[in-house]
Amino acid sequence: MSHDGIKAALEAFLDAEFSPDLSLVEWRKRLVSAGWAAPSWPDAYFGRDFSQAEALVVSQVFAERRVVGAAQVGPRRLAAETILAHGTHEQKQRYLPKILTGEHAWCQLFSEPGSGSDLAGASTRADRKADHWLINGQKVWNTSAHHADFGILVARSNWDLPKHQGLSYFLIDMRQPGVEVRPLKQMNGHASFNEVFLTDARVALDDLVGGEGQGWAVATATLSIERQGFARGRSQGAPAPASAGRVYEELARELEIDNEPYTWYPQREGRPDLILQRAQETGAIEDDAVRQEMAKLVCLTEAARISADQVSAHQKSGGQGMLPAGSIGKLGASVIARQAAHVHTMISGASAMLSGPESAFEGVIAETLISVPAISIAGGTDEIQRNIIAERVLGMPKEQRMDTGPFRDIPRNGQ
Amino acid sequence: MQTVLSDDQVQFKHVVHRFFDTHSTTTAVRALAETETGFDPLVWSQLSETLGLTGTHLPEQYGGHGFGPVELGIIQEEMGRTLYCGPFFSSAVMAGYALERFADEAAKTERLPQIADGSIRATLVLDDLNHPSQVGRLIAADQAGALTGSAPIVLDGCSAEVFFIVAREDSGLGLYALAAKAPGAEVSAQDSIDMTRKVARVTLQEAAGTRIGSVTPQSLNRFWDLTSVALAHEMIGGASRLLDETVEYTKGRYQFGRPIGSFQALKHRCADLLMNLEFAKAATQHAGFCLAASDQETIYPSMAKAMAADCFMEMARAAIQLRGGIGFTWENDTHLWFKRAKCDEVLLGAPYRHRARMMDILQETQDVA
Numbered sequence A: 001m002s003h004d005g006i007k008a009a010l011e012a013f014l015d016a017e018f019s020p021d022l023s024l025v026e027w028r029k030r031l032v033s034a035g036w037a038a039p040s041w042p043d044a045y046f047g048r049d050f051s052q053a054e055a056l057v058v059s060q061v062f063a064e065r066r067v068v069g070a071a072q073v074g075p076r077r078l079a080a081e082t083i084l085a086h087g088t089h090e091q092k093q094r095y096l097p098k099i100l101t102g103e104h105a106w107c108q109l110f111s112e113p114g115s116g117s118d119l120a121g122a123s124t125r126a127d128r129k130a131d132h133w134l135i136n137g138q139k140v141w142n143t144s145a146h147h148a149d150f151g152i153l154v155a156r157s158n159w160d161l162p163k164h165q166g167l168s169y170f171l172i173d174m175r176q177p178g179v180e181v182r183p184l185k186q187m188n189g190h191a192s193f194n195e196v197f198l199t200d201a202r203v204a205l206d207d208l209v210g211g212e213g214q215g216w217a218v219a220t221a222t223l224s225i226e227r228q229g230f231a232r233g234r235s236q237g238a239p240a241p242a243s244a245g246r247v248y249e250e251l252a253r254e255l256e257i258d259n260e261p262y263t264w265y266p267q268r269e270g271r272p273d274l275i276l277q278r279a280q281e282t283g284a285i286e287d288d289a290v291r292q293e294m295a296k297l298v299c300l301t302e303a304a305r306i307s308a309d310q311v312s313a314h315q316k317s318g319g320q321g322m323l324p325a326g327s328i329g330k331l332g333a334s335v336i337a338r339q340a341a342h343v344h345t346m347i348s349g350a351s352a353m354l355s356g357p358e359s360a361f362e363g364v365i366a367e368t369l370i371s372v373p374a375i376s377i378a379g380g381t382d383e384i385q386r387n388i389i390a391e392r393v394l395g396m397p398k399e400q401r402m403d404t405g406p407f408r409d410i411p412r413n414g415q
Numbered sequence B: 001m002q003t004v005l006s007d008d009q010v011q012f013k014h015v016v017h018r019f020f021d022t023h024s025t026t027t028a029v030r031a032l033a034e035t036e037t038g039f040d041p042l043v044w045s046q047l048s049e050t051l052g053l054t055g056t057h058l059p060e061q062y063g064g065h066g067f068g069p070v071e072l073g074i075i076q077e078e079m080g081r082t083l084y085c086g087p088f089f090s091s092a093v094m095a096g097y098a099l100e101r102f103a104d105e106a107a108k109t110e111r112l113p114q115i116a117d118g119s120i121r122a123t124l125v126l127d128d129l130n131h132p133s134q135v136g137r138l139i140a141a142d143q144a145g146a147l148t149g150s151a152p153i154v155l156d157g158c159s160a161e162v163f164f165i166v167a168r169e170d171s172g173l174g175l176y177a178l179a180a181k182a183p184g185a186e187v188s189a190q191d192s193i194d195m196t197r198k199v200a201r202v203t204l205q206e207a208a209g210t211r212i213g214s215v216t217p218q219s220l221n222r223f224w225d226l227t228s229v230a231l232a233h234e235m236i237g238g239a240s241r242l243l244d245e246t247v248e249y250t251k252g253r254y255q256f257g258r259p260i261g262s263f264q265a266l267k268h269r270c271a272d273l274l275m276n277l278e279f280a281k282a283a284t285q286h287a288g289f290c291l292a293a294s295d296q297e298t299i300y301p302s303m304a305k306a307m308a309a310d311c312f313m314e315m316a317r318a319a320i321q322l323r324g325g326i327g328f329t330w331e332n333d334t335h336l337w338f339k340r341a342k343c344d345e346v347l348l349g350a351p352y353r354h355r356a357r358m359m360d361i362l363q364e365t366q367d368v369a
């Protein structure tokens, strides 16, 4: 479809259907049934089969007209894209619309106290009963779990198989007695991630994704979607279009809750966008040493942007897969964040120690300096990305493994 | 603007790749490095007459093929990959772009076709290769066009047939042409770390040049951008080749009963190298697309030169380190690329100068906005 054609069709739809007096959910239901909520999704599942460029036209029109779009924030997108790729027809019908309308928030229940990088070493139990799965164990570092209605869960359904083969992937209802969520305070003072205790929690049999024992393959898909998010830079915490009317009021309320865990996320990316302004305001821009470091940062941010654009252009023309590109982009995001924090520190000088009312940009710079360490851990550490790049992109020989054979015999934490 | 190479450009890349794979083997490179002129006339005539590579980026009205910085970048990348030895960069790129940017109409009509078809090998005599603002300090022209002064580094100075010379005038800079053998011109070979690219000192004593154009600060900047991006492509080609070969080496070399490529320290180093390369490559390609799209001054050419230079040098250091002792020998080929990396790093401005220029441009465009 031509870009003008898309614009015209969408404008006509908005003229006919959008009103600020609708309820948020009612408006988004209309978007979903017309395929405008997720235009890059397949025709058969609430989308329009649009390319990335076509989908961009749609979001531009939304932004121009200050129209409320589908719910975006948090791990709900990871869940949605995974279900779209690996879920059954029934799962797609049941879960996808409510993800888009914002009726359901999701969280990602992958990491455990005993296994983070080594996700395939998960030891949360999934035991198959007559008409449900019974889940027991503990998850940790689960962002937004305290707001979530559902979770994507990796658990062990077989202890006798090698570790990667004994995992299954589930969609779990967080609003049940067997699920207890406790927020964890982070080094930057926020509490966006949680520990999640699963005690005889239940999952319906048809909430298994990808078949019993297929958990690793499905989880890998989720992780690769997650890394692409890092590589592109996130839109979490983006301000909502504000205007008068019921739909805007309800959106503001939704975002107050949804965005709460993410207010510091732009800071963990190092806030390179604030560097030039800061350097000019402080006069640090006159300092040749600072200028050199600023230029290095611009090199990184611009190259990351260009490289991500090239990857999407390649993909559009049916080019190479995304996994390695995601790892390079994720590693790049860490390097950028560290360089940005380094330059902010140079610019601020001694004032970099302040976090109170006299700190720059009302504490945003201080928060940046103490949030950057998260980006090289969350979503797979830098070291794990380097392993992936070396082994899967460069084809270097694999590490010798100590974790083959039945999972129950492998040395684990706390044993 | 373009984001990735078109199908035609990819096709062109294959053709160029095959040519240099065949004609610029390391055996050939090593043999030419030992010669005085440093190039093989037969390969030169094939690449210029048969393939027409020398005219790729030059305008059709002056005998070129009318393509641009992107296609030139493809050639340069393949040359860097194979360390092609010959006057392509000095004649087609430096002299070619200098004529195109600085020369007046008559001089372009007369001289560019010979550069474009490779029948004349020219070189550009610039008395400074570090920064455009320093050009013209060492060579001056008097009212009659007599040129006096010296340029310490002239690419392929010993084998060029014609010099185009940028000289200081009463006000500003002019472009002059001079036959290499003209009276008053003295050429002496300089030893270079990089034996695969020959350099010479050119000293002029009242040499009677022909004035063929004017060099403005704007046109000099544009020239610097065009040549810097061409050079960045060469560096990306060299760096890619080094990474491929280094990774292969770590797969085959065994220590402690396992391939050294299975040691995580080396894997992580290679992963970082690949990330640097991907970023520098993206930046360089983008710079080519920007140059092709408009005359507008942007940060991208300097960004490409700075990133490609740092990437190539870092890659060359690692390529030697990951080979251990053999990497430090004359017999092993790695040092050939290491030395090219070192010379490319400083040719047309070391990375810090390009980063400084990026900041100048960023501030200017900010002030305008």
Ligand SMILES: Cc1cc2nc3c(=O)[nH]c(=O)nc-3n(C[C@H](O)[C@H](O)[C@H](O)COP(=O)(O)OP(=O)(O)OC[C@H]3O[C@@H](n4cnc5c(N)ncnc54)[C@H](O)[C@@H]3O)c2cc1C
Pocket (backbone or CB within 6 Å): A075, A107, A108, A109, A110, A111, A112, A113, A114, A115, A116, A117, A118, A140, A141, A142, A143, A144, A193, A374, A377, A378, A379, A380, A381, A382, A383, A384, A387
């Ligand atoms: C802000 C934030 C949000 C998060 N959100 C979520 C979420 O929503 N859901 C979720 O499930 N998880 C989440 N995580 C968890 C995150 O994915 C893990 O913390 C991460 O994968 C690392 O696991 P770990 O903490 O167990 O550390 P470990 O795996 O114990 O790693 C410790 C150190 O060992 C290194 N290491 C481990 N294995 C190797 C190896 N093979 N080679 C070299 N080095 C190695 C690591 O790089 C690291 O430096 C979040 C984390 C953070 C910081």
